[in-house]
Each structure stands twice: as C-alpha cells, then as structure tokens.
Amino acid sequence: MAKRTGKYFVLFLAIASFLFLLSCAGKDAKPELTVVEEEIVIEEEPVVIEDMEALEEEESLLERRLREEEFAAAAREAELRDRFINEDIHFEFDKSTLLVDAMEILKQKAEWLSTHEDVNITIEGNCDERGTSEYNLALGERRAESAKAFLIDLGISGNRISTVSYGEERPLDLGHDEAAWSANRRDHFAID
Amino acid sequence: MEGNNRLNKKILLLLSVVCVLTSGLVTVPADARVYIDINSPYLRKVPTAIPDLQDLGLDRKHPALTKELADLMRDTIGFTGFFKLLDPDSYLGDPRKAGLTRDLIKFKDWTSIGAELLINGGISCKDGIIKTELRLFDTFGRRLIIGKRYTGRVDDRRKIIRRFCDEVIRHLIGAKGFFSTQIAFVSTTTGNKEIYLADFDGHNPRQFTNTKNITLSPAWSPDGRWLAYTAYRKERPDIYIKDIKQKQPGKVIAFKGLNTTPAWHPQKSLLSVTLSKDGNPEIYLLTGSGKIVKRLTDNWGIDTSPTWSPDGKQFAFVSNRAGTPQIYVKDIDKKRVRRLTYEGNYNTTPKWSPGGDYIAYSGLANGRFDIFVIGLNGEGPYQLTRYSGDNESPTWAPDGTAIAFSSTREGPARIYVMNSNGADQRRIIALPGEQTCPRWSPRLW
Incomplete structure (x- = not known):
C-alpha cells in the first residue's frame, strides 16, 4: 500500500516538475501534453531525483555551515568566557593601582560583562608572600576594589560584582622569586 | 581543651600554698633591693644555683622527681634570660645532704x-x-x-614549679612572671592554617580551631577567656570570637568585605578590627558581640592592624596613607594622628608594649623582614633581629620582658622568643608545617 502511494507520489512530483520545467522553458516548448503524460514516468524520474539530491546536498551544506557557525560561535563564546575567568590582572609590589595592561584587560572584561547581563562575578585580590599576612589581606582587598571601581566606571553595575581578598594565602605560584611573586600579585575573576 | 579545663579545676582544688615558711616575707620587705632591673639596657645575668631537690619521702613510682623538678625549675627560671644558671658540677659539698633552711645552709659554699x-x-610523693x-x-x-x-x-608538677617560679620573679623584679601564660599561633600542620595553643615555652602544643580553611590573627581578650581570630570558614574573611574553653557558642563578625585583625581593648569589652564594608x-x-561603636580611622589608604596602648586611650596601626605601610598612633579623644616610623618603606604588625613606652613591629630592611622596637617618644628604632631569615609578627610577654615572633632562620617559619632587648633568641615551637x-x-592565674 505504502509502496503504491509512494509510486503515485513520485508520479505526481514528476508531472509537477515537468510542468514546472515546461513552464520555465515555455517559450520554445510545444504543447504536446497528451503524449508526455505516458513518457515521463520512466524518463523524467531520475532527473527529478537528481535534482532532489542536489537540493538535499545544498541544504545539508547549508545546515553544516550553520552548524559549524554555531559551533564556532559557541567555541568563541566559551573561549571568551574562559578568557574572562583565566585572564588575571597584575600589580606592582605593595600597589593596588591599575597598570595600563590591566586596564586593557578590564575593558575586555567589561565588554563581555555588558553582553552577559545575567552573570555576576567575584573579584579575588591576591598578594605575593612578601610582607605581613595582615597587611596583605588589606592590600588584596584594595586590589579587588580597584578593579571593581574600574568596571563600574565602564558601566557595569556594582551589584553584579563582589570582592574577596585572599591576601598572601592563596598563591598561584609557590616559588620564592620575582617571577612567582609577580604572578601572585593579581586579581582573579570568578563567575558566581 | 575539655580535659585541660578539668585539670585546671582540679589543680585549683588541690594546689594550695599551705604556708609561708617564714613570717614577714609574704611581700617584698621594705629594705628589699631590686635584684634585677629589667629596665636596665645592660642586663647582667644573676649567677644562680638550683641543685636537685632533696628526697623527703618519694614512693617507688617516682624516684626521679628530685632531678626532674629541679630541671624544670632551671628551664623555667632560665627561660626569662635574667639568670646565669651555674653548672651543678661546680657545686661544693653534696647539696643533696645540705640543709634546706637558712640556719643549716653553708652560704659560703655558694658564694x-x-x-x-x-x-x-x-x-x-605518696598516692x-x-x-x-x-x-x-x-x-x-x-x-x-x-x-x-x-x-x-603529681601530674600537676609542672604547674607547681611554674607557680613557684612566678613568685621568684615577682620578688626579684617586682612584677609577676609570665609562667601562667599561653601562646596562640597559626600552624599549617594539617595542611590548612589553623590556630594552635601552647604554653609560654612551647610545651604542650595543641590545635584550637578546625575550620579546614585559612585561619589567622588570633587575639586574646584581656581576661584570657576569649580568642578572636579571622577565618575563611565561609570562603570569606570573617572574625570569630570563641570561648577559650570552647564551652559557650562563639560569635561571628561578618560585614561585607574584610573582617580582620581583631585587637581587644585593654579594659572594656570592646575590640578594634579592620573592616572594608565601605570599600x-x-x-x-x-x-564584644560585634556591633559597631564607631569608626576609628578615615583615610583613602589602607588602615589596618590596630594595637591598643595599655591605658586604652591611644592605638597604633598600619597605614599606607603616605605611600608605603608605616606605623601611626592615634589619640582616641583628641583624634590626633601622628606618624611614628620613618625609617624603611615597609613597617607593619605593630604591638604596643605592656609598659606603654615602646612599640614592636616588623620592618623590611635590606630585603629581609626584621623585628624592631621604637619608643613612643621617638627613641630608636632598635633592630632586634638581623641576618637570620625573615622575622615577623612580634608579640610581648605580659610583663614586657620578652618578645615572641616568627622566623624563617632555619627554613620553614617557626616560633622564637627573645628578651625584649633582642638577647637570647631561641626557638620554642617547631611542629610539622609552618608556624606564624x-x-x-x-597572665592566666
């Protein structure tokens, strides 16, 4: 039953296509409708199917491209998010003022935050091991607050930004040299 | 803690000074001379003999107490740094057989x-x-x-010796000793920073907090009953106030932002802390329950690490208002602020001396942190540690004669003690991990 319906359907499609083709080529074509009706069943079918395949191929190409674009967009989105999280800003010894590099990074972060309005963040202020833990807790807080103030200046709502200081208690680099110290004098950005 | 508390009660019941052996000597007599002037810059160590105790009837279980208690007394008395303990081999005669009372002692053997x-x-000793x-x-x-x-x-023998040594110090320098005291400190023994307690000489160290996170800045209440500290129990620096016997529920100070550096007022039940709730x-x-009485500093820079003068009328603190962390003093009533330290560009963790005249602090000198003492009158600063790693977080003994601090002179940070003039620096606490x-x-009695 299904086979038969399919056959009729193919036939119908074939006629419709033929008519369509015919109408497109209307200028040169001669009206020989009665003859055509019998012939097309076999001859026109492959042509039509070929077209279908081409169409399908084209569609899947489009789809794939769309999908790829989606993937690319998602990947880029993830990359931007990762970058937001992973890119720390750094400070000079015993300072909480923002360096030029830090401001550039914060501008990118502000851009990302402005397109992700549902995201709240915590800025974690950190210090190197030199100095006393008590003072470094205060310094870490200042570092976090510096970045927060800058983001607010760039139009990000302060309600979305928390700060916490870890002072010298959570070093990223456990070394005891300038390379380790400068890596540890940082604000880290966490998504709540 | 629980067990220790029980012990405390028992010793209070059992330990009693039965009598003063000679009348008229309960207090320092009018003609008493000051044997040791702790304010003298050139402290002379007094040559002192402490022979083993005499056996007045020890049961078989404890035959070594005569030597053990004498050793304990030598360590305790010697800890002050005021005495030069003479070598028992130099003693004349047989001290075990010598008389114990004034009439029987051959003073010439000692002089x-x-x-x-x-x-x-x-x-x-019996039963x-x-x-x-x-x-x-x-x-x-x-x-x-x-x-x-x-x-x-017999289990309280250490306490007995310490009580007697406290009396010895009181009679020799005019102020009670510190042998009843404890030292709170931070240790990473468990892998996290936790607060520990130990006796003044490092004996009997034990873990006090179990926050399993960062725990810092222990601060004793003036009556010794409460300990305030900063902990990241909820991933944020809040201040916890805990009963030292851990019987009563504690209190938490958790304003937005920093809640750090608790410092108890010397008389009232108040404490000064660092908050960043206003940015x-x-x-x-x-x-004491965490309600704000008033704001004590108001400046664009960092203000932290308060320490009270003994009369509670002033406090010193750290501020970077002039660009680098320096120590300032503020008068509560007059609201006057003055800068105390000018040497060096990193001076932190001030601690006001019990006598009121000096402030000890940790300063960066030649790339190393060292302990300094500076007079409130501008005298000094005197550098007390040098060429020995980083030395930080000074804390005064309650009589002002000694300062404990942390040092990396032997590698990992440990707790050390020295006389307040910098003499006799020695380690008192070394646990696995680092101690700071x-x-x-x-004084706890």
Missing part, C-alpha cells in the same frame, strides 16, 4: 662559686600527691627571700 641566688627544695617545699635565698645577704610549700597531684580597609571599634603569627596571652 665561693659565685652564686648570688640559691633555690633549693625538697619533695615527697599520686606530691608535697614540695621550695625556697629562694640571697646567698651574700644570707637571707631567705621567699619560701613556699605546695601540695598537688576601603578602615579600623572600627566594635562591642604568635600572640602571647595575658
């Missing part, structure tokens, strides 16, 4: 080897109870300075 002070005593009689003599003056008899459990680390005065941030308790 001839240079001993200016003599501490002797005897001990008996786990010890009875000791202990005396301190001025050998050249041929005088009994104090004599005490103590009864207590910048500032010092506030809080009630010592805080000396007030």
